[in-house]
Amino acid sequence: MQNNVANTVEPAALSEIAPAQSEFRRVMRVFFGRKLAVVGLVLIVFLIITAIFAPWLAPYPPNDIDMTQTLAKPSAEHWLGTDNLGRDVLSRIIYGARTSMIIAVGATAMSVILGEALGLIAAYFGGIVFQIIMRLIDALMAVPMLLIALIMASLLGGGVKNVILALGVGMLSVHARMMCAQALSVKQNDYILAARAMGMGNLRMMFLEIVPNAFPALVVVATVGLGAVILTEAGLSFLGVGVMPPYPAWGGMISDGYKYILSNPALSLSPGVAIMLVVFGFNMMGDGLRDALDPRLRGVI
Amino acid sequence: MSSLLEVKNLKTYFKTDRGLVKAVDGVSFYIDEHEIVGLVGESGCGKSVTMLSTIQLIPTPPGIIADGKVLFEGVDLLQYQTKGEEMSIIRGGKIAMIFQEPMTSLNPVLTIGRQITEMLELHLHMNPHPAREKAAELLNLVGIPDAKSHLDDYPHQFSGGMRQRVMIAIAISCDPKIIIADEPTTALDVTTQAQLLELMQELVNRLNTSLVIVTHNLGVVARYAERIYVMYAGRIVESGLSDDIFLNPLHPYTIGLLKCVPQLGETKNDRELVPISGLPPNLISMPQTCAFLPRCSYHVEKCQSKVWPELRAVGNQHFVSCYIDTRENQ
Amino acid sequence: MTAYIIRRLMLGVIILLLVTLLVFLAMRLLPGDPLIIFISQSQTEVYSPAQLAELRQEYGLDRTLPVQYISWLGNMLRGDMGKSINLGQDVGYLISKKLPVTIYFGVMSFIVSAFFGIIFGVICALRRGKWIDSVVTVLANIGITLPAFWVGILLMYLFSLTLHWLPTGGYVAPTESLGQSLRSAIMPVICLSLFSVAALTRQTRSAMLEVVSQDYIRTAWSKGLRERVIILRHTIKNAMIPVITILGLQVGLIFGGSVLIETVFNIPGMGRLLADSLFSHDYQIVQAGTLVIAMVVVLSNLAVDISYGWFDPRIRYG
Numbered sequence: 001m002q003n004n005v006a007n008t009v010e011p012a013a014l015s016e017i018a019p020a021q022s023e024f025r026r027v028m029r030v031f032f033g034r035k036l037a038v039v040g041l042v043l044i045v046f047l048i049i050t051a052i053f054a055p056w057l058a059p060y061p062p063n064d065i066d067m068t069q070t071l072a073k074p075s076a077e078h079w080l081g082t083d084n085l086g087r088d089v090l091s092r093i094i095y096g097a098r099t100s101m102i103i104a105v106g107a108t109a110m111s112v113i114l115g116e117a118l119g120l121i122a123a124y125f126g127g128i129v130f131q132i133i134m135r136l137i138d139a140l141m142a143v144p145m146l147l148i149a150l151i152m153a154s155l156l157g158g159g160v161k162n163v164i165l166a167l168g169v170g171m172l173s174v175h176a177r178m179m180c181a182q183a184l185s186v187k188q189n190d191y192i193l194a195a196r197a198m199g200m201g202n203l204r205m206m207f208l209e210i211v212p213n214a215f216p217a218l219v220v221v222a223t224v225g226l227g228a229v230i231l232t233e234a235g236l237s238f239l240g241v242g243v244m245p246p247y248p249a250w251g252g253m254i255s256d257g258y259k260y261i262l263s264n265p266a267l268s269l270s271p272g273v274a275i276m277l278v279v280f281g282f283n284m285m286g287d288g289l290r291d292a293l294d295p296r297l298r299g300v301i
Numbered sequence: 302m303s304s305l306l307e308v309k310n311l312k313t314y315f316k317t318d319r320g321l322v323k324a325v326d327g328v329s330f331y332i333d334e335h336e337i338v339g340l341v342g343e344s345g346c347g348k349s350v351t352m353l354s355t356i357q358l359i360p361t362p363p364g365i366i367a368d369g370k371v372l373f374e375g376v377d378l379l380q381y382q383t384k385g386e387e388m389s390i391i392r393g394g395k396i397a398m399i400f401q402e403p404m405t406s407l408n409p410v411l412t413i414g415r416q417i418t419e420m421l422e423l424h425l426h427m428n429p430h431p432a433r434e435k436a437a438e439l440l441n442l443v444g445i446p447d448a449k450s451h452l453d454d455y456p457h458q459f460s461g462g463m464r465q466r467v468m469i470a471i472a473i474s475c476d477p478k479i480i481i482a483d484e485p486t487t488a489l490d491v492t493t494q495a496q497l498l499e500l501m502q503e504l505v506n507r508l509n510t511s512l513v514i515v516t517h518n519l520g521v522v523a524r525y526a527e528r529i530y531v532m533y534a535g536r537i538v539e540s541g542l543s544d545d546i547f548l549n550p551l552h553p554y555t556i557g558l559l560k561c562v563p564q565l566g567e568t569k570n571d572r573e574l575v576p577i578s579g580l581p582p583n584l585i586s587m588p589q590t591c592a593f594l595p596r597c598s599y600h601v602e603k604c605q606s607k608v609w610p611e612l613r614a615v616g617n618q619h620f621v622s623c624y625i626d627t628r629e630n631q
Numbered sequence: 632m633t634a635y636i637i638r639r640l641m642l643g644v645i646i647l648l649l650v651t652l653l654v655f656l657a658m659r660l661l662p663g664d665p666l667i668i669f670i671s672q673s674q675t676e677v678y679s680p681a682q683l684a685e686l687r688q689e690y691g692l693d694r695t696l697p698v699q700y701i702s703w704l705g706n707m708l709r710g711d712m713g714k715s716i717n718l719g720q721d722v723g724y725l726i727s728k729k730l731p732v733t734i735y736f737g738v739m740s741f742i743v744s745a746f747f748g749i750i751f752g753v754i755c756a757l758r759r760g761k762w763i764d765s766v767v768t769v770l771a772n773i774g775i776t777l778p779a780f781w782v783g784i785l786l787m788y789l790f791s792l793t794l795h796w797l798p799t800g801g802y803v804a805p806t807e808s809l810g811q812s813l814r815s816a817i818m819p820v821i822c823l824s825l826f827s828v829a830a831l832t833r834q835t836r837s838a839m840l841e842v843v844s845q846d847y848i849r850t851a852w853s854k855g856l857r858e859r860v861i862i863l864r865h866t867i868k869n870a871m872i873p874v875i876t877i878l879g880l881q882v883g884l885i886f887g888g889s890v891l892i893e894t895v896f897n898i899p900g901m902g903r904l905l906a907d908s909l910f911s912h913d914y915q916i917v918q919a920g921t922l923v924i925a926m927v928v929v930l931s932n933l934a935v936d937i938s939y940g941w942f943d944p945r946i947r948y949g
Contacts, residue, residue, distance in 0.1 A: 036772075138642075139649035142925040142932070144887030147905065151917065154909040155660055227776065234778050235891050239906055254781050258895075261788050268788075272781035279776035358852055362760075384858050393855035400853075405846040410868045410944055419864075420854050455944040471854065 030292035037288020043281030050094055051101040058091035063246045071263040081264045083256060089267055092248035093274050099249045100230050100278065103163055107229045110168030112222055115175025120210065122176070123183030134180065137173045145170040145228075146235055153241040163242050167229050178221055182214035216293035220286050227282035234275050250275050303375060304331035305478055305511060306355070306396075311369035313347075313354045320585035324350040326535035328369075332479060337505060337512045339522030339543070341558075342532035345581050348515045351532070352481045356392050357383045374478075394424040397472040401484035403464035407456040413440075413467055414452030417474055424475040439470040444500060462493035466500070473504055480505070483515045498525060519562055523547055528618070531555050534582045534592035537612065541619035551621040551628070553597045591624075599627050632940060632947050639936050643929045650925040651707070654918055655700050665692055668914040671716050707922065713915035715908075722919045725904065730923060732802055733893070733900035737885050739820045744827030744881055749874065751828070752835020753867065759840065767832065774829025780891040783822040787895070790818065800896030819896045823888050827881040834877045838870040845869075872943050879935035883928050 031037050066086030074081045080089035122133035152166035234251030236242040243249040250271035257268030313325040325347045332338055340348045353359050355371045371378040381387040400406040418432040440448035443466040456464055472480050486494035502525050505512045522529055529546045531539040539552040550556045557577040579596035589608045594600055603624050612620040658668050666675055669690045691699050712722040755764045791799040798815045805812040851865045889902035908916035940946045
């Protein structure tokens with residue numbers, strides 16, 4: 001005799017259904033599960049706070065010259081000593097955080113917007129447009145990023161705006177390539193054909209379908225890119241292109257301190273440590289985001 | 302007479318974030334020489350894990366073979382080191398395996414010929430040149446035309462069906478005693494499925510090996526297997542001769558499986574297809590009672606209070622793990 | 632395979648042409664009189680307008696942009712790269728002296744990076760989770776954050792100025808004295824390869840782990856193959872496919888890095904030449920130098936692409 005089906009489904013069976021978890025919470029859970037990613041996040045938060053609250057955190061104004069205290073070694077008064085003009089090194093490092101953040105965010109934003117746009121256009125329209133854009137990107141990539149940035153920054157003159165422009169152009173190609181690849185793989189999907197058949201316009205299609213799919217890769221590359229921009233900017237200011245003195249930039253501080261390394265090694269060494277910590281923070285965050293958003297990117301990015 | 306392969310009380314567990322998954326929880330079966338045996342069950346019932354465990358192909362960071370014996374020709378394989386010399390001789394040489402996904406089971410950067418000859422060189426100690434000859438022969442045997450010219454081709458140049466034939470060629474290359482086919486045709490289209498199953502049966506007869514077909518597809522085992530084991534939630538719930546299982550199923554799960562398979566010649570007026578209600582079990586928090594209980598339409602008082610029933614004999618080589626006799630409840 | 636190579640070669644040529652276009656246009660981006668591409672700023676202030684007009688004609692600045700581009704390109708192809716504004720010397724000559732130096736350090740760094748990066752990555756993957764994996768992975772994660780020029784300064788401080796074990800840099804040709812040459816090359820090469828070793832270690836480890844989890848590796852085990860064979864014959868070759876891509880990227884990075892490292896260690900190479908030229912507004916050198924570097928990068932990318940075809944038969948027999 002068959003029992004009624006409804007009666008035989010015990011409550012236990014219902015608990016076997018996996019609970020619906022929102023995507024956001026899952027991402028958060030994976031990200032915070034990785035210790036290194038959290039460390040990275042902490043470092044970056046620290047950086048942001050330092051940059052914003054520099055005037056309150058720095059013990060001395062960064063550009064205060066004091067010729068009686070030049071090249072002092074680290075002491076209770078000056079934790080990292082002073083530079084050749086008597087300026088407090090620690091304060092300059094703290095203010096340098098501002099420079100780094102502004103340039104990093106600015107350049108990354110620019111390269112993301114321009115790069116992603118180019119990649120999207122190339123992939124979407126295909127054909128000759130794709131060829132032209134991709135070959136131009138290849139040409140850009142044939143010149144080392146530092147060199148591109150260096151040439152542009154020198155030609156345009158120094159200063160924050162030009163450095164942002166120069167670095168933005170330098171990083172463009174990575175984003176363009178990546179967005180193009182993502183867009184191409186989405187484009188092949190059948191639902192794009194379906195959307196077209198329904199008469200969905202080009203622009204809408206791009207934003208509604210392609211961009212959200214590329215989002216995880218974009219976030220990861222941008223985060224790691226922030227670190228790359230900071231490293232490159234350090235190189236630029238080391239060479240003397242970049243933010244105009246007297247504004248403190250970590251790379252510039254290393255270059256200044258280079259000559260006086262035997263007098264006060266902290267002058268040259270501490271900005272490097274600062275750079276390392278910041279880049280490390282961005283890289284670890286990037287790794288964590290990648291694992292949380294799309295672990296399939298593991299081998300790729 | 303002892304069997305070729307005798308598995309006793311095999312238990313394979315997986316440690317996961319959410320708990321211990323008891324994928325195989327006390328499975329015993331045997332395979333004799335020259336026979337075709339089917340291991341049937343839905344996805345997740347532990348059938349693949351069972352067979353992978355016999356030759357220690359379970360990844361051991363999350364997985365662990367917690368208990369049991371795997372007696373091959375009288376010797377317990379589980380006592381051997383996973384990566385050791387002895388297992389290396391057994392795998393491929395005595396017990397060979399064919400996997401489900403032909404698209405990803407072959408190495409993309411090695412030629413087909415190489416993937417066959419490395420077996421021959423290893424187990425049969427052949428030299429490269431005779432190995433190539435033999436490889437071409439094997440490809441012919443599995444129905445790949447113009448074999449010699451294909452030896453230097455790469456897997457991506459073949460279709461799914463052809464790749465599976467290559468896998469079969471690799472499996473039979475060293476005359477193993479047992480071939481384990483894990484869902485060998487699931488990833489292929491129906492026509493190719495039929496061709497490959499015919500091929501496997503023919504080869505098994507010709508080479509006098511035993512074949513274990515692991516599948517969720519009853520149609521496959523009905524035609525080719527002599528004996529069948531039905532698995533559910535990591536255990537065997539029914540076993541017997543193929544005819545007995547199909548004509549006289551006794552476990553509610555087996556009955557349920559057969560009820561939802563349409564038969565050729567039936568119309569929808571003859572019989573309703575009845576799916577098995579409920580969902581597959583969560584292997585982490587298994588109750589002590591019968592695992593099929595939540596979905597069983599035959600259950601009685603006894604089922605809710607006693608532990609999972611042992612297999613009991615109900616006929617010639619026919620065993621069932623159930624407290625009631627379902628024939629009475631028709 | 633040959634078709635593949637030819638296609639990549641032609642692509643390389645197109646890319647180089649585009650680079651020439653970009654460089655040409657970039658120079659025209661300069662604020663001010665385009666004449667300063669050819670003569671120094673100070674001279675433009677000294678000459679009379681009539682003389683300047685004459686000079687403009689001489690350098691073809693009165694012609695349209697496309698025509699200027701073609702003629703400039705034509706010169707380049709004939710080997711005439713112009714004259715250094717400040718040094719008076721033939722640019723081609725200068726480059727021929729400096730480029731080999733940079734390539735010397737670059738090749739050494741590339742080999743060091745590839746060798747150590749790949750080996751460390753393989754070891755980490757094979758010993759996953761063990762202490763050596765943890766240590767090397769942490770080091771690699773730190774390695775990609777290090778500003779190379781800063782490490783240079785650090786090393787110099789330590790090994791030259793304090794311990795006096797190594798010279799502070801400079802360049803000694805290997806033909807002059809191999810021992811001296813290598814001694815002075817140790818620190819620069821370390822700095823140039825640091826990032827690449829770290830990046831390659833990470834990438835190789837990641838690729839190996841990815842491959843090891845593939846179905847075909849399980850098939851290899853089921854065939855009874857021994858672990859060593861599986862790693863060497865089945866795993867590594869597959870893992871190298873994505874690693875080659877990253878390896879290719881290192882060429883550009885090493886060239887970029889040489890601009891900084893040559894400055895720190897006072898090495899007379901292309902990097903230093905370019906940096907100095909940018910600052911002294913010696914644009915003839917900048918143009919030609921950038922092109923030469925781009926050419927080397929494109930050629931090495933081509934080599935990488937071709938080897939890609941060797942590793943991955945799916946590319947060869949598409």
